[in-house]
Amino acid sequence: MKERTLIKEAPQKIGKQIKVEGWINTIRSHGSIVFFDLRDRSGILQVICEKKVPEGLKEEDVVCIEGLVKKRPQKMENKDIETGKVELEAQKIERISQAVDLPFALKDTAGLSLPVLLDFRPLTLRSEQVKAILKVEEEVIDEFRQTLKSLDFTEFQAPAIVPTATEGGAEIFKINYYETSAFLGQSPQFYKQILVGAFERVFTVAKAYRAEPSVTTRHLSEYISLDAEMGFIEQWTDLMDTCEIIIKNIFKRIEAECSKELKLLKATVPQISKNIPRIKMREAQQTILERTKRDNTKEPDLTPEDEKEICQWAKEKHGSEVIFITHYPTKKRPFYTMPDKEDPDFTLSFDVLCRGLEITTGGQRINDYKMLVENIKKWGNKPEQFEFYLQAFKYGMPQEGGFAFGAERIVKQVLGLENLREASAFPRDMARIDGRLSNNE
RNA sequence: GCGGGUGUAGCUUAGUCCGGUUCAAAGCGCCUUCCUGUCACGAAGGAGAACGCCAGUUCAAAUCUGGUCACCCGCGCCA
Numbered sequence: 001m002k003e004r005t006l007i008k009e010a011p012q013k014i015g016k017q018i019k020v021e022g023w024i025n026t027i028r029s030h031g032s033i034v035f036f037d038l039r040d041r042s043g044i045l046q047v048i049c050e051k052k053v054p055e056g057l058k059e060e061d062v063v064c065i066e067g068l069v070k071k072r073p074q075k076m077e078n079k080d081i082e083t084g085k086v087e088l089e090a091q092k093i094e095r096i097s098q099a100v101d102l103p104f105a106l107k108d109t110a111g112l113s114l115p116v117l118l119d120f121r122p123l124t125l126r127s128e129q130v131k132a133i134l135k136v137e138e139e140v141i142d143e144f145r146q147t148l149k150s151l152d153f154t155e156f157q158a159p160a161i162v163p164t165a166t167e168g169g170a171e172i173f174k175i176n177y178y179e180t181s182a183f184l185g186q187s188p189q190f191y192k193q194i195l196v197g198a199f200e201r202v203f204t205v206a207k208a209y210r211a212e213p214s215v216t217t218r219h220l221s222e223y224i225s226l227d228a229e230m231g232f233i234e235q236w237t238d239l240m241d242t243c244e245i246i247i248k249n250i251f252k253r254i255e256a257e258c259s260k261e262l263k264l265l266k267a268t269v270p271q272i273s274k275n276i277p278r279i280k281m282r283e284a285q286q287t288i289l290e291r292t293k294r295d296n297t298k299e300p301d302l303t304p305e306d307e308k309e310i311c312q313w314a315k316e317k318h319g320s321e322v323i324f325i326t327h328y329p330t331k332k333r334p335f336y337t338m339p340d341k342e343d344p345d346f347t348l349s350f351d352v353l354c355r356g357l358e359i360t361t362g363g364q365r366i367n368d369y370k371m372l373v374e375n376i377k378k379w380g381n382k383p384e385q386f387e388f389y390l391q392a393f394k395y396g397m398p399q400e401g402g403f404a405f406g407a408e409r410i411v412k413q414v415l416g417l418e419n420l421r422e423a424s425a426f427p428r429d430m431a432r433i434d435g436r437l438s439n440n441e
Numbered sequence: 442g443c444g445g446g447u448g449u450a451g452c453u454u455a456g457u458c459c460g461g462u463u464c465a466a467a468g469c470g471c472c473u474u475c476c477u478g479u480c481a482c483g484a485a486g487g488a489g490a491a492c493g494c495c496a497g498u499u500c501a502a503a504u505c506u507g508g509u510c511a512c513c514c515g516c517g518c519c520a
Contacts, residue, residue, distance in 0.1 A: 026480075033477040046480065078480055104452040105470060107481065111453055115512060171518085187520090212518060213442065223520065304516080351520095361520065406520030419513095420520095431512085438511065 002066060008042035011086050013069045020045065020088065021096070023126070024061045026107065029053075038065065038088075045083045046072075049090040059106065060099035060126075066092040114419055118432065125425060132261035134425055136254055137411045141205055143253040144226045144405065147246050153228060154199040158188030158206040164385055171211035173221075184209035187404065192229040193336070193365060194392040196400050203228040205407075213430060217419045218357060220408060221428040229402030236338070236348040236364035239401045240324055243352060243360060244276050246405075247322060254414060267415040270321035270354055277314050278324040278350075284310045300329045308356035326350040335379040336372065338364035338401070348401075354413045362403025369393040 002019040010018065022040035029035075034049045036057070047065060057063075067090040078084035103120060104112060109127040117124050124130050145155065161177065162185040173184040188206040195202040208225040228246075233239060251269045254262070262268065279287075285297045288309050296306055302325065314323040327346040330339050337347045349363030366372045372393055373383045383390065408423040421427040431437055 028479050028482050029476090030479065030482075031476045033479085035479050035482085037480070048478080050477075073478080076478060076480090080480080084480090101451080101471065103470090105481090108469090111469090113453080113513085116452070208520075210519075214518065215513090216516085216518095217514075219519070225520065301518095358520065404520065409520055436511085 006042040007038065007040045007045040007083060010045050010069050010083050010088065014071050014086060016069055017066065018069055018088070019064065019066045021064045022062070024057060024059050024063060026059065027057065038063070043083055044081050046078070046081075046087040047090050048087050049093065052090065052093060054093055054095045057093075057095070058099060059102055060123075061095055062097035062099075064094045064096055065090050114421065115436075118421065118427065119436070121426065121434070128264060130422075132258075132264050133411060133415060133417070133423060135261050136258050136415060137407060137423060139253050139257050140250055140410050140414075141224065141226065141407055143250045144246060144407075145203070145205065147249045148201075148203045148228055151201070151242065151245070153201040153203045153230070154195075156191070156195055156199075156202050156204050158185065158191045158204045158227070160185055160207060160209075162190075163388075171213065173209050173211045186210055187225060188227045189334075189336075189404075190389045192227050192402060193397075193400070194389065196229050196231040197392045197395070197397055200231040200398075201229070215430055217421075218409065218412070219429070220420055220424060221430065223409075223424070224407035226405040226407050227402065228404070229400065231398040231400040233364070233399055233401055236401055239362050239364065239403060240278065240326075240350055243324075243350075243362060243403050247276070247352065247360075248272065250410065251414070262415075265415050269414060271315070271319060272322050273318045273320035276322050276324055276352075277318045277320055278326055279310075280327040281325050281329075281346075282327065284325055287313055300332045304356075307353050307358065311353050311356045314353075322352060322354045324350050324352055333363070335375040335381070336365045338366050350403075352405075354410070355416075357409060357413055358406075359409045359413060360403050360405045362401065364399070364401035367393060367397040367400055369397075 002017070004021055005013060005018040007020055007022065010020070020038060020040065022038045025037040025039040025044055027034065027036040032050060034053045036047050036049070038045050038047050047067070065088065067088045069086055070089055072085055072087050102123070104116065106123070106127050109117060109124050109129050112124070125134075149155070161175070161182050163182060172186055175182055175184060185206075185208065187208050188204050192202050192204060204227050206225045206227055207222055209222050210219070211221065212219060228242070230239070230242065251272060255269050281302065282297070284302060285299070285306070288306050289295050289297055291313060292309060296303060302310065310325070311321065311323060314320050326349065327340060328349050328351070330337070330345055330347050333347045333349055337349050340346050340348050347363060349361070351358050352360035366375060369390065372390065376383045376386055408420050411417070411423040412420050415423070417423055421429065426434060
């Protein structure tokens with residue numbers, strides 16, 4: 001039995017007999033000569049076959065083919081595929097698995113509506129466009145990990161089951177837990193802070209669960225949170241500096257590793273200036289007022305419209321499609337956020353906006369035990385409920401802070417996707433867990 | 442939770458404002474036949490939707506009205 005050759009290796013096997021296995025991507029029949037494209041994990045290869053095609057061969061059938069690799073005549077080369085200079089002359093075609101008729105053409109899933117794209121996820125995941133999105137997501141996560149490891153951060157695994165809500169009021173999934181109940185973690189926040197006490201610098205690639213009754217293009221009930229936390233910061237801007245390194249590395253990585261995917265999805269990596277602009281939220285609102293006459297200067301946060309506007313400003317003024325917005329109001333941030341000593345109504349916190357959407361949140365945390373206990377009370381909670389978390393501070397904690405990226409959001413913004421759900425292989429939202437929940441009743 | 446919008450063949454859409462023998466149409470996909478150089482192959486023919494569902498207005502409803510279900514978008518909240 002011949003060993004399987006990967007399609008991408010075919011060009012090195014001219015004149016040789018090989019065996020390839022994969023899916024039928026497309027078929028072009030000319031009667032007594034049939035061309036079809038075979039797809040495996042490494043690429044696409046044209047197979048040419050005279051009179052020996054199995055009865056009813058169709059797209060997505062899985063086949064095993066033995067044949068001779070031939071150089072294509074020069075005029076017949078295909079520049080669009082990597083194996084375009086060769087083709088496989090099939091001698092034996094064995095059908096391993098037969099597919100039923102496809103509900104739509106897999107060649108161009110860009111034209112499909114979102115519900116169809118998700119209803120047929122096991123199938124649409126096979127399309128070039130969807131695979132390209134997931135490839136970019138893989139690079140984003142991998143670069144986050146690599147960059148932080150290179151900065152001497154330790155990776156940890158956050159628990160998914162937690163005893164209390166992290167951020168206070170936000171909606172949270174309740175689950176049965178033996179004789180009692182527990183929750184799905186909204187964020188690895190507490191655990192990464194606790195681990196600063198052990199490793200100083202930590203990060204995790206975690207799942208975060210939010211039961212927000214939100215149906216928008218930028219929310220998921222389960223998303224990938226790229227969380228980092230660092231101790232012994234000299235000042236809170238160290239956090240933004242680290243964040244900036246990660247963002248730049250991620251963009252560089254995508255550009256270097258995903259040129260094919262970017263081209264296919266007609267996307268370009270966001271433009272970024274040498275230093276990502278940093279402005280206070282109040283200044284942002286003032287700028288928006290001057291530019292649009294829209295007065296949101298009393299609002300405690302930027303509206304989605306504001307976020308788009310200030311990004312537009314950053315692009316025009318600084319040539320950057322990424323911007324830091326800093327100093328959010330104390331009452332809008334969680335209890336553990338460090339207030340600015342010079343203006344305690346505002347915090348040493350920041351968001352990163354990219355092409356009009358928030359992709360990161362971060363800030364300095366309160367590391368003083370007494371102050372933290374006071375704040376928990378001020379936020380209307382009982383310190384006893386946070387006893388476990390508070391141990392980390394009770395037993396000594398340096399000045400620290402951190403941030404978290406939404407992985408799918410980075411992918412969405414870099415690729416210009418219309419809906420965050422497209423950036424997830426298996427998105428969960430209010431109406432869907434794989435299938436539609438409305439079909440279950 | 443609030444506001445706006447959409448629902449026509451397997452998929453993507455036209456037709457809806459100005460009800461009526463181009464009102465059920467097109468492209469892709471599917472079936473049949475033809476084709477030895479295609480790569481979104483091509484050519485000829487064919488099947489496939491009582492226009493989300495229910496009710497109403499009308500001589501007449503895909504088209505107007507109400508309800509209902511599903512989906513999409515925006516906002517709040519957030520990554």
